Amino acid sequence: TPLDKIRNFSIIAHIDHGKSTLADRLIQRTGGLTEREMSAQVLDNMDIEKERGITIKAQTVRLDWKGYVLNLMDTPGHVDFAYEVSRSLAACEGALLVVDAAQGVEAQTLANVYQSIEHDHEIVPVINKIDLPAAEPEKVRAEIEDIIGLDASNAILASAKSGIGIDEILDAIVERIPAPKGDASAPLKAMLVDSWYDPYLGVVILVRVMAGVLKKGQEIAFMAGGTRHLVDRVGCFRPKIEQLTELGAGEIGFITAQIKEITETRVGDTITDAKKPAAEPLPGFKEVQPVVFCGLFPTDANDFEKLRESISKLRLNDASFSFEMETSAALGFGFRCGFLGLLHLEIIQERLTREYDLDLITTAPSVVYHIHLAHTKNEDARVIDLHNPADMPDPTRIESIEEPWIEATIYVPDEYLGSILKLCQDRRGIQKDLTYVGGRAQLKYELPLNEVVFDFYDRLKSISRGYASFDYHQIGYREGDLVKMSILVNDEAVDALSMIVHRAGAETRGRGMCERLKDLIPRHMFKIPIQAAIGGKVIARETIAALRKDVTAKCYGGDASRKRKLLDKQKEGKKRMREYGNVSIPQEAFIAALRMG
C-alpha cells in the first residue's frame, strides 16, 4: 500500500467511555464483521477483560475505508500497562480521544492524551454516548479545551451504541491524521508492539514497520533480545487473520517466526534484517520490571504442582510477570510473583482461580525496597533489592532503606475533596498541587508506592462513590524510616503476615492487624496471644480466649465411632485452614488481615 493511503491510529479513552464499542462499530461499518459476529465484543476477547471491561492485551485491526487502509491499534486501558500503551502509541500517527458525554474528562484519559501529544499525534476528539439523556456534549467540549488544551471545536458527536457519527469519524481519520512516513528502501526497522502465545501459531508478534520491508522467508534479528528467526508468516487482522507476503514501511501487521517463548519477544524491541541490519535500534526500548510482589500459595498443599503448571501456562502469554519458588513456614510451598501493579496481580490471581480452578492464599503485596547494608569485617557495603519482608536482613547491618515513590493525579468532585485529602495525608502523601476545573478538583500528590498498593484505589472509589479517578507514575526512590513488622500468633512469627511499614504508622497498623486477626482466628482449646512486633519489641497485642469445651468432651466414655465422627467433622471444617504451630488460621485471615482500616 502506498504510504499516503495508510492511516495508523489508536483510541484513547477512560475505562467505560466506549472504546471497545466504538472499535467494534468501526469494524462493522467497514465490512470486517457481520451483525451476528458483532454480537460479542471483538477487541476485548478475554473473559476477564469483558467482565471488568478492561482491555489487557493490545490488538490491532486493519480497516478499508474509501480506498484507504486504516490500522486501528487497540491500547490497554490501565496504568499498570503504561509502557505497553507508550509502544502502541509510538506505532501510530494519531488518536481518537473518546470522552463520555455524560462523564466528561477523567484522570486516566489525561495521562494517555499527554502521552499521545508527546508522540506528536494528531488527536481527533470524539464525544461519545450522546444518546444518553444525561449527555452534556457542550460541557464536555469545553472540558476538553479547558482541561486538556485541545481544540474541540471540530469534536465529533457520536454514539457508538446507536451508530451515530461513525462515518464522520472514519472520514476524520483519513482527513486529519497524517499518513505515516518511512523509507522502504532503507534497512528494516520494525517495532515490536506486542506479542502473545497462540497454541497453533506459536508466538505471534505485532509490528509496526518504520523503515524497510518485512517479508515472508526473511531472516530477522531482535536487536535487544539478540536472537535470530526466520519469518514464516506475515499478515494482518481484519479482525480475522489475512496472510500477506510483506509489510512495507508505515504498515502495521503481525508476523510469526516459529518462536516458542514469549520471553524472547520484548515489547519495544527493534526487529531488523539479520543480513542487512539497521545501524541503530529505534528509540524508547525499556525492559519492563515488576513493581509489586506477593506470595501465592495453594490452600491445599497437594495443589502445588497444579499451581506450578498453571503459573507456567499463564506466563507463556505474559512476559511481564515473574515467579520463583518460595517456601514459607506457615504456608508451605508456593511462588513469589512479581507484577506490574495491583490490577495486574488481581488479573493473574483471578485467572488462576477461575480458569485453573485453584484455591489460593495471597500474602501481603510488597514493593521493591532498596536496602543499604553497612560493611562488615568480611563484606563490603552494598545495596540489595528486597521484595519479600521474610528476607529482611539483620537490622543492625542496615544503614538505610529506600522505598519507591509515585506521583498521583486524582480527579474528584468538590464534595469529596476533604475526605480524599485526608486519605492522602494518612498515606504519607505530600500535596503538590490543587486546582479546580469545572466542578472538580485536580489533585497532585506524591505518595509512597507502599501506601498505595494495598487498597488505596478501593478506598478512593468508596470514599467518592466511584467519582474519583486516579492515575500514577513512579518518580524514584526516597529514604524512609521503615521497619519490618512481624505478627506472632501463639508466640510464633507468621512469616506470610509480616510486612514492611513506616515506623510512624507501625503501631496503628499493628493494632489493626491484631484486632482483625482476633476476629478471624477461631477459638482453640487454649488461649492464643496475637502480637505485632518490631524486632523484639511488641507494639500491639490481643488475646483470643480459650474455648470452654472440647468438642469431644461430651463423648468421654461414649462410643469410639461417634467420637471419630465428631473429629472428622471438625477436620472438614479445618480444610480451608492453615495449621501454624498448633493454631489453625483460616485462609481468609491472610488477606483480610492485610486490609487497612
Ligand code: GTP
Ligand atoms: P475499556 O475496555 O475498559 O477501555 O472500556 P471501553 O472504553 O472499551 O468501554 P466499552 O466500549 O466496553 O463501553 C462501556 C459501556 O458503555 C458499555 O456498557 C457500552 O455498552 C456502553 N456504551 C458504549 N458506547 C455507548 C454509547 O454511545 N451510548 C451508550 N448509551 N452507551 C455506550
